[in-house]
Amino acid sequence: MNDMIEAVRLVLAWDVLIAIMASAVYGLVVGSLPGLSATMATALLVPVTFYLSPIAAIATIITASAMAIFSGDIPGCLLRIPGTPASAAYTDEAYAMTRKGQAELALGAGLWFSAIGGIVGTISLVVMAPMLAEMALSFSTYEYFWLAFLGLMCATLVARSSPIKAIASMLLGLLFACIGMENPAGTPRFVFGVTNLLGGIEPIPALVGVFAVSEVMRAMVTAAPPKLPDRKFGSILKGQWGLTKKYQWQMWRGNIVGIIIGVLPGAGADMAAWVSYAMSKKWSKEPEKFGTGHVEGLVEAGASNNASLASGWVPALLFGIPGDTITAIAIGVLYMKGLNPGPTLFTERASSMYALYIIFVLANIIMIPLGIAMIRLASRILRAPRSSVMPVIILLCAVGAFATGANLFSVFLVGVFGCVGYVMERNGYPVAALVLGIVMGSMVEQNFITSLIKSDGNPLPFIERPVSAVLASLTLGALLWPAGVWVFNRMQRRRAAA
Amino acid sequence: MQLSDRITGLFLAGLGLAAAWGGSRLPAVPGQDVGPAAFPMLIGGGLILCGVMIAFGIGHSFEVPEEAEDERHSSAYGLRALLPPGLLLFYALAVDHLGFMLTAAFIVASAALALGAKPKLAVPLAIGAPIFVHAVFAKLLRVPLADGILPAFW
Amino acid sequence: MTDLSRRTLLGASAAAAVAAPLATPAMAQPRWPARPVQMLCPWAAGGGTDAVLRMSAILLEKELGQPFNVVNRTGGSGVVGHAAISQAAPDGYTLGMITAEICMLHWQGLTEITYRNYTPLGLMNNDAPGVTVNVNSPYRDVKALAEAIKASRPGQLKASGTGQGGIWHLALAGWLNAMGLKADHVRWVPSNGAAPAMQDLAAGGLDFTTCSIPEARAMLDANRARALAVMAPARVSAFPAIPTLKEAMGLDYNNGAWRGIAGPPGLPAPVAQAMEAALDKVFKSKDYQDFLLSRGFGAVYESAAGFARHLAAADISLGNSMKEAGLAK
CATH class of the missing domain: 1.10.287 (Helix Hairpins)
Structure with missing residues (x-):
C-alpha cells in the first residue's frame, strides 16, 4: 500500500504532469502527420528524455506512443492516408465512412475503443504480467513462423477484391521485403548495386507511397468530388455507448487478441490490428458490409490496436525483450534512467512500477478530451478545397519520408510506391495487402529460415512443440476452410443443375 | 492505367x-x-x-467494379497523374542545392496550380506551408532539413 | 539538478581555458564549434550505439558549448550510416560514431569503405562477448560446455546472438578456433540482434548465445539464463562474478563490439585536437562512467592515436576470423 501512495506521489509531481500533457499533444500532432509513425514520435523523444526525471521520461514515451497510435487513424479516416502501419488495416473502411458523411462516428469509434483497449491492456499488464510473460517465453521461432503465416492470411480477408489478387499483392509485398541484406543470411538481394537498397524497403515510405501519393495522383486525373454538405460536425462521443453495447463481444475479442499478440515480442501492434480486423469480418453477421463504411471492424481493430500497445510492455519490463520498435526505444530509456528491466523492477522498485501503471491509465483517459479537440481541428481539412490540401500532403510525404532515416532516397522510394499503388488500385489489386507483405516479410522469412536451420531441415519440430502444433492446425484449418466451402458450393450447384 | x-x-x-x-x-x-x-x-x-x-x-x-476513370479528357490528361511522383523526385534531387524553403515552395505551388487553384490561393500556400512544415520538422522534431541558398530566417 | 548545472559551468569554463591557446593561431577563422554539430549514428534509436553516442553528445555539448545533435542514419547493417560519416564535408560539423562493423563490412564485400576513410577521434566503449546458456541447461560452467561442444558432431549444437557474419558470430568462430575446432562446428542461427536470440534461448530453441553480457542482462536478472564466461582480458566491472575465458578454461581469446567517435578524412587539425581533448574529459567524467556502469557497458577508452592503432589491429584480426569462418569474400 505504501508503494501505491508513493506511486501516486511520483506521478502527481508537477514535472511528470507537464511531461504527460506536453507529450500527449506532441504524440497527437506527430501521429496525425502523414509519414510519421508512432515509432518516429517515440524515437524523436529520446533526446528530450535525457533531461527528465526517470518517471517523467517514461511518462513521455508511454503517453506519446499511445496518442500517436490513435491519431494515426485521423489522416487515414479523413484523407485515406494511414499514419501508422497498424491503421493501414482499416484505412479504407474509415475513409468509406467519411465519404458517407460519418467521419465523426468513425473517428469517435477509433478514439473511444482505443482508450478502452489501452485501459484493458493496462489491467492485463497489472494482473497477469508474469503469466503473459511466461506465454511469450514459450514462443520459439517455430511458433513465430506459424503466427506470421496466420497474419499473412489476413490479407485475403481484409481486401474487398478477388482473393487471388489479394494474395498476389501480398506476395509482391513479400518480394519487396526481400530487397536488401536484412535477411537471415546477411546476403544482399535484389539491390542492383544501389547502396541505399542494402537496408531494404522500410514500411513507412511504402505505406506513404501506396496510400497518400497514389491518392494525390488520383486527384490529378479526377474532377473534385462534390463538397460534403456543410453541416456541423456532430457530437463525437454520441453513439459510442450504443456501439459499445451493440458490439460488446467484438470489443472484448479485440482487446483479448490485442493483448495476446502484443505480448509476443516482434509481432506488435501492427499485426494486432490486421488480425482483429480480419477476425471481425470473418465472424461478422454482415460481412458483406465490410469495406463499404461499416463501423464493426473499426471497433474491434481499434480496441486491439491499443490493447497490444500496453501488453507489449510485459516482455520489455520483465526480460528487456522489446515487443515492438516502440518498446525497444523505451528499454533504452529505462536503462538510461537506472530502471533496469527485470523481475526486480516489480519487487524492489514496486512504486515505480505502480507509477507506470497509473501513467498508462492516465494517458488513455486524457486521450479522450485531447483526441476530441484534435478531431475537431483536423476535420476542418474536409472543408478546405482539394487544391490546397493535396499540395501540402505531397510536401508532408517528402519530409516525413526523409525524417525516417535522414535519407533522400526514401523520398524517391515514396514516389515509386505512389506509382505502384496507383497502378495496383486501378486494376483491382488491394494495396493494403501489399503493405501487410512488406511489414511482415522479414518476420516470416527470419522465423522460417532460422527454424529450418535449427531443425537441420527436418519439418517435424514445426509441429512437435505443443504451441506450434495448435498454431499449425489453426493455419491449416484457415487454409482449407475456404477451399472446402468452395467445393461444397460447387457440388450443391451442380446437383441443383442436374 | x-x-x-x-x-x-x-x-x-x-x-x-x-x-x-x-x-x-x-x-x-x-x-x-x-x-x-x-x-x-x-x-x-x-x-x-x-x-x-x-x-x-x-x-x-x-471483384467489385472500379469507378470509371474520368473519360472526358484525352489520353495525355492521364499523364498528369505522374506529377506527384515527379515532384517527389524533384525534391530528392534539388533539396540539397536549392534548400528546403525554395524546393518546398515550388512543389506546393506547382501541385496547387495543377489542381486548379487560383494564384490568389497558390501563392500564399506556397509561402505559408514550407514555413509551417519547417517549423514543425526542423525546429520541433529536429529533422535536419537542408538550408541551401535560402536558409530559414530563424 | 543544481549540482549538474554547476558542473556544466565548471566544464564549460575549463574547456574554454584549454581551447583558448589552441585557437589563437587560427584567429582568422571562428573557433570550432561555432554552430551545432551533427553526430551521425549508423544504428537505430534506442540501441546500445545510440545510447553511447547520445550520452557522449550531451557531455560534449557541455564541454564545447554548442549542441551536438544525434541523427540516426540507419540501414544496410550499418553500411549507409558509416558511408555518410566518411563522405561528409570535412569541416568538423558532421561527425559520427563508428562501430566494429566498419572492420568487417568491407571483408564481406558490402562496401569499399574501410577504417582508413576516417579521422579517428576517440574509442569510447568496448563490450566483450559472453557465453550464456538457458538456466535449465546441463552445462554448469564453460568447461562443461566446451567438453560437450568437442564431443558433439559438427552442426549438432546451435548458437545465436546476432545476424550471419555479425560480431558475435565471429566471437563464436574465434572461440571454436581457439579450442582447435572448425569455425562452423557449432551451427550459427542468425537472429535480428541479441534480444530475439536471448528470447529463443529462454524458449529452449538454442544451446547457447555469445552476445555481450549487458545484452543478456535482463534474462540473467530474471533467472532465465546463466552466464558462463566473458571473452575479455579481465572481468567486466559491472559483472564481477562472471569469469573470463582465461580463468575458466585457460584460453586467451578476446573479442568485442567497440564503438568510437570519428570524422571524415582530412578533418582540420584544430577540430581534431579540440575533439580529442573534449572526448578525454567526457570519458573521465562521472556522468559518463555512471552511465556505463548502470548499463553494464565496458569502460574502455583510447585517444585518437590509440583508436587509430586499435582500428588497424582490429581490421586484421577480424578479417582473419572472417576468413577462417568462411565469411570473407
Whole structure:
C-alpha cells in the first residue's frame, strides 16, 4: 500500500504532469502527420528524455506512443492516408465512412475503443504480467513462423477484391521485403548495386507511397468530388455507448487478441490490428458490409490496436525483450534512467512500477478530451478545397519520408510506391495487402529460415512443440476452410443443375 | 492505367519467374544448408501461380467494379497523374542545392496550380506551408532539413 | 539538478581555458564549434550505439558549448550510416560514431569503405562477448560446455546472438578456433540482434548465445539464463562474478563490439585536437562512467592515436576470423 501512495506521489509531481500533457499533444500532432509513425514520435523523444526525471521520461514515451497510435487513424479516416502501419488495416473502411458523411462516428469509434483497449491492456499488464510473460517465453521461432503465416492470411480477408489478387499483392509485398541484406543470411538481394537498397524497403515510405501519393495522383486525373454538405460536425462521443453495447463481444475479442499478440515480442501492434480486423469480418453477421463504411471492424481493430500497445510492455519490463520498435526505444530509456528491466523492477522498485501503471491509465483517459479537440481541428481539412490540401500532403510525404532515416532516397522510394499503388488500385489489386507483405516479410522469412536451420531441415519440430502444433492446425484449418466451402458450393450447384 | 487482367497477371507471373531465377543464383552461405535463395524462390513460385490464375480470370467474380476513370479528357490528361511522383523526385534531387524553403515552395505551388487553384490561393500556400512544415520538422522534431541558398530566417 | 548545472559551468569554463591557446593561431577563422554539430549514428534509436553516442553528445555539448545533435542514419547493417560519416564535408560539423562493423563490412564485400576513410577521434566503449546458456541447461560452467561442444558432431549444437557474419558470430568462430575446432562446428542461427536470440534461448530453441553480457542482462536478472564466461582480458566491472575465458578454461581469446567517435578524412587539425581533448574529459567524467556502469557497458577508452592503432589491429584480426569462418569474400 505504501508503494501505491508513493506511486501516486511520483506521478502527481508537477514535472511528470507537464511531461504527460506536453507529450500527449506532441504524440497527437506527430501521429496525425502523414509519414510519421508512432515509432518516429517515440524515437524523436529520446533526446528530450535525457533531461527528465526517470518517471517523467517514461511518462513521455508511454503517453506519446499511445496518442500517436490513435491519431494515426485521423489522416487515414479523413484523407485515406494511414499514419501508422497498424491503421493501414482499416484505412479504407474509415475513409468509406467519411465519404458517407460519418467521419465523426468513425473517428469517435477509433478514439473511444482505443482508450478502452489501452485501459484493458493496462489491467492485463497489472494482473497477469508474469503469466503473459511466461506465454511469450514459450514462443520459439517455430511458433513465430506459424503466427506470421496466420497474419499473412489476413490479407485475403481484409481486401474487398478477388482473393487471388489479394494474395498476389501480398506476395509482391513479400518480394519487396526481400530487397536488401536484412535477411537471415546477411546476403544482399535484389539491390542492383544501389547502396541505399542494402537496408531494404522500410514500411513507412511504402505505406506513404501506396496510400497518400497514389491518392494525390488520383486527384490529378479526377474532377473534385462534390463538397460534403456543410453541416456541423456532430457530437463525437454520441453513439459510442450504443456501439459499445451493440458490439460488446467484438470489443472484448479485440482487446483479448490485442493483448495476446502484443505480448509476443516482434509481432506488435501492427499485426494486432490486421488480425482483429480480419477476425471481425470473418465472424461478422454482415460481412458483406465490410469495406463499404461499416463501423464493426473499426471497433474491434481499434480496441486491439491499443490493447497490444500496453501488453507489449510485459516482455520489455520483465526480460528487456522489446515487443515492438516502440518498446525497444523505451528499454533504452529505462536503462538510461537506472530502471533496469527485470523481475526486480516489480519487487524492489514496486512504486515505480505502480507509477507506470497509473501513467498508462492516465494517458488513455486524457486521450479522450485531447483526441476530441484534435478531431475537431483536423476535420476542418474536409472543408478546405482539394487544391490546397493535396499540395501540402505531397510536401508532408517528402519530409516525413526523409525524417525516417535522414535519407533522400526514401523520398524517391515514396514516389515509386505512389506509382505502384496507383497502378495496383486501378486494376483491382488491394494495396493494403501489399503493405501487410512488406511489414511482415522479414518476420516470416527470419522465423522460417532460422527454424529450418535449427531443425537441420527436418519439418517435424514445426509441429512437435505443443504451441506450434495448435498454431499449425489453426493455419491449416484457415487454409482449407475456404477451399472446402468452395467445393461444397460447387457440388450443391451442380446437383441443383442436374 | 486500367489494364486487362491478362496483362497484369502475366506481368506478375513474369516478375515471379525473375524473382525465382534471381533468387536461385544467390550464393549459398558457408556453414548453412538453407541460404538466401529459399525465400525468393518460394515467393517467386507463388507469384507465378497467382499470375497465371489471374490471367485466366479465376476469382474475377469476387471483384467489385472500379469507378470509371474520368473519360472526358484525352489520353495525355492521364499523364498528369505522374506529377506527384515527379515532384517527389524533384525534391530528392534539388533539396540539397536549392534548400528546403525554395524546393518546398515550388512543389506546393506547382501541385496547387495543377489542381486548379487560383494564384490568389497558390501563392500564399506556397509561402505559408514550407514555413509551417519547417517549423514543425526542423525546429520541433529536429529533422535536419537542408538550408541551401535560402536558409530559414530563424 | 543544481549540482549538474554547476558542473556544466565548471566544464564549460575549463574547456574554454584549454581551447583558448589552441585557437589563437587560427584567429582568422571562428573557433570550432561555432554552430551545432551533427553526430551521425549508423544504428537505430534506442540501441546500445545510440545510447553511447547520445550520452557522449550531451557531455560534449557541455564541454564545447554548442549542441551536438544525434541523427540516426540507419540501414544496410550499418553500411549507409558509416558511408555518410566518411563522405561528409570535412569541416568538423558532421561527425559520427563508428562501430566494429566498419572492420568487417568491407571483408564481406558490402562496401569499399574501410577504417582508413576516417579521422579517428576517440574509442569510447568496448563490450566483450559472453557465453550464456538457458538456466535449465546441463552445462554448469564453460568447461562443461566446451567438453560437450568437442564431443558433439559438427552442426549438432546451435548458437545465436546476432545476424550471419555479425560480431558475435565471429566471437563464436574465434572461440571454436581457439579450442582447435572448425569455425562452423557449432551451427550459427542468425537472429535480428541479441534480444530475439536471448528470447529463443529462454524458449529452449538454442544451446547457447555469445552476445555481450549487458545484452543478456535482463534474462540473467530474471533467472532465465546463466552466464558462463566473458571473452575479455579481465572481468567486466559491472559483472564481477562472471569469469573470463582465461580463468575458466585457460584460453586467451578476446573479442568485442567497440564503438568510437570519428570524422571524415582530412578533418582540420584544430577540430581534431579540440575533439580529442573534449572526448578525454567526457570519458573521465562521472556522468559518463555512471552511465556505463548502470548499463553494464565496458569502460574502455583510447585517444585518437590509440583508436587509430586499435582500428588497424582490429581490421586484421577480424578479417582473419572472417576468413577462417568462411565469411570473407
